[in-house]
Every structure is written in structure tokens, then in C-alpha cells.
Amino acid sequence: MTHKNLVKGKTGEWEVVIGLEVHAQVVSKSKLFATASTDFGAEPNSQVGFLDAGMPGMLPVLNTVCVDQAIKTGLGINAEINLLSVFDRKNYFYADLPLGYQISQFTRPIVSMGYLDIDVEGDNKQVETKRIGVTRLHLEMDAGKSIHDLHPSKSYIDFNRAGVALMEIVSEPDMRSSSEAQAYVKKLRTILRYLGTCDGNMEQGSLRVDANISLRRPGAEFGTRAEIKNVNSIRFLGQAIEYEIDRQLDILESGGEIVQETRLFDPTKGETRSMRSKENAHDYRYFPDPDLLPLRLTQERVDAIKANMPELPDAKKSRFMSEFTLTAYDADVLVAEKETADYYESAIAALTAKDKAAAAKILANWLISEVFAAMNRDSKGLDAFHPTSLAELVDLIQDGTISGKIAKDVFAKMWETGKSAKALVNDLGLEQISDPAQIQTIVDEIIAKNPDNVAAYKGGKQQLFGFFVGQVMATTKGKANPGLVNELLRKVLG
Helix, strand or coil, X not given: CCXXXXXXXXXXXXXXXXXXXXXXXXXXXXXXXXXXXXXXXXXXXXXXXXXXXXXXXXXXCCCHHHHHHXXXXXXXXXXXECCEEXXXXXXXXXXXXXXXXXXXXXXXXCEEEEEEEEEEECCCCCEEEEEEEEEEEEEEECCCEEEEEXXXXXXEEECCCCCCEEEEEEECCCECCHHHHHHHHHHHHHHHHHHCCCCCCCCCCCEEEEEEEEEECCCCCCXXXXXXXXXXXXXXXHHHHHHHHHHHHHHHHCCCXXXXXXXXXXXXXXXXXXXXXXXXXXXXXXXXXXXXXXXXXXXXXXXXXXXXXXXXXXXXXXXXXXXXXXXXXXXXXXXXXXXXXXXXXXXXXXXXXXCHHHHHHHHHHHHHHHXXXXXXXXXXXXXXXXXXXXXXXXXXXXXXXXXXXXXXXXXXXXXXXXCCHHHHHHHHCCCCECCXXXXXXXXXXXXXXXXXXXXXXXXXXXXXXXXXXXXXXXXXXXXXXXXXXXXHHHHHHC
């Protein structure tokens, strides 16, 4: 079931309102307030500092790399960098939080008032741009991890993650469907990866999403929301939101009331379940951390980071479309992952074709279709096929050495053997026949052998033209230049 802006119920229409809180683990070698390592996959409890373990008297020391990463991310989401921010203690008691509080930012975050533009499908099925507001980005330390599935009656705690720096990125409640929420997370994840501030690896938990969902009558006040906690997949996010919309719709349509609560999504059952009643800010008893001074930044520091920002996806997409005459769809696909965009540009740099713009378009088509298909089929990455190899193949197509059809056979051999395109073309004798005299001789032979079809064609059966083209291509084993074949046949057949 697909939910657009309005959901139809038995008693009328409802509007879906969605806001997201994305927890992005900061790329840094050490934790936010301690020197312990942040490497993923280490032995449990092998990367724990005294502060992470809640040892008495331990003082936090702010990691300036994490601060710079937050600034860079704020600039990447078109936000304001606050030159004064404050760290607060968020008090709650869980087994995986030995301090009894989480150092976070509440009243004065480091970043505020940003936005992201996402592509959505409009009422006329055309792609439109929608702006999603970003309320804030604040830095906070992560908690540890509770593990419940190793023993039927015991729980285990791994504190390796405790104290790791997180950026909590909070959106405005501007999304109105699961597809918009998914598009927002995809866009944010791409930007974070381009910036190098978060690796975006959702499977490892370095990017997690909390979704706040409510329904209301169109134009009415916001309804009571339920929060779905710690979703670690964009696909699961869409499924969780869809389930939650249906659940709340059933309750409201039957005259019930939504309970403000935190819920978890079970991907095996495809449903959400209640976890706990939703806490409010006063439940956490926030207060400024007495061990940390307010964080004061200089505009010079922010400007220096801004001056070294990489080209971001939207700018790269626009450049690809203007510089290489790509369609919006092709450019979108190529910039979705920085690795893909870098690969494409490396391949373009290796082209020797005179008409580089035309070759760049062909190269994009080959990367998106043939290379991606081979990668998916064999579960390989882009490193399985060097960009210079793709450029060499495209050059051979562009200069007429081989046809596009033969190029597919050459690519299959390149992927299988690792040999170069030129070597395979020479070894297999696949060079395209582009000599007009040679093709004319073959055309004349085909015409002479098929007088009845020639008469039928001249009598009005224009579809027979394809027959003659096929005969020439079959005779040359697909090596004749298709454009030249068409040109010579039209001259002969009239």
C-alpha cells in the first residue's frame, strides 16, 4: 500500500506527518570525550576508556576532530553553525550507560536551521524538488550495546561503542510519505559519505534512524506521534512507516486515541511493537555539564572548513548534466555514491576520443547498464573493472573500431579474463568493417540473391528493409558498420 500526502479512511482523509532523527557516527579515530579507539569489530569491551566505563572522577576532554566534522556536516546540509554551543547531561539509567547520563546538547546545539532538497513524485507523475527542513544537529556520546541473544536467560553488555561521537540530525516534520522519508535518508547518507564525516554503514549501526509518525486531518493541529526507534535500513524504514500509518489509521478510524510511545520495528514480522512510553525532555532532567565549558568557535575556523569542502552530490549532478550532457536520471545514478562518481570521472579522464562529450555519454550508459549488471550478478565491486578498461572499450566504440553489439561480447570477455579491449579485439578478429567498398560488395550479393524481396520492398513492403540489414550483418558476423550498411542499402533499394 502506497501512502501519498493524504490517506483515505472510512471517515475521511488523513494527512501523514513524519519527522526523522538520524544518529550518524562521526568518523574519528577516538571517542568524543576519551582516547579509546572507535574501530568496528574489535573484541567486546576491548576499547573502553575510564570515562566510558563510568569510573569515578574521570573528566571529559573534547575531541576537536569531532567538532570539525560536525561543522563540516552542518555546512553540507545548508545550516547555520552556532559559534557558541553548550554540552548538557541527559540523565537516564540503562545497563549500557554506566555513567548514568549521556553527554549531549539540548538548548544550544552546534548546528541549527538547515535543509535538504529531495526529489519526489508530484501529482502529475513528474519529479519535483521538495525542501525538508533540518531543525538541528548536535553532538552527543553513544551508549554501549546490550546483547540479548547469546543466552536464553542472560544479557551481555559491550561498552566498545560507549562514548563514540554521534551527530544527531533532527528534521522538521516536513515529510508526508514513507517514500519521502526514504529519499531524505538516502540524500543525507550520500552527503555524509561525500563529506567523510560518517561512513553511513547502516548494517554496522553507524547510521540509525528514529522515525516520528502521526496522522491528522488536513490542516488540523499535529496529532499524537509514535516514535519508531533505531531503524538500521532504508528499506526497513519504509516498511516500518507503512505499518505504523496503517496501525494508527485503524485506531483513529475506530474512535481510539494514539498513545505517545517508543516502538521497535521487527523486520521478520514486518510490524512495530511497543517498547516503552515516550519520554519528554523534562524526564531526562537536562542540565549543562559542569565538567565542560561552553564550546566557543571562531568564524575563521568555520570559514577554513568551508573553503576545503568537497563538491557535493547536487553540484556534481548539475555539472555532469551540463558538462557531459547526461540526463537527470543518469546523473542521479552516478552521483548517488561518491565511489561511483569518482570512477566515472577517472574513466572520462582516460578517454582518448576526439568527441569527449559524446564518449562521456556512452561511458555513462555502459557503466550504469553493463558494469553495474556484471557487478550485481557476480557480487563484485567497482574495483573488479578498472576505469581505464572501460574508457578503452568506449574509445573503440567511438572511433568505429567495433560496433556497440560486438562491444558487449568484448566486455564479457574483459570481465571474465581481465584482458584489455584492444587485445581481445585483435585476438578474436572483431574489428568493425567500415570500408564502403567491402560492404558494397556484400550488399550487392544480398540484393542479387533476393530478387523477390527486392521487388516486394519496392512495391511498398518497407518492413523488409530490416531483412536486408540482417542479411548483411549475418554475412559479416555482426562486424559491418551499421550506419554504413543502412546508408548503402538505401542507395541501392531507393
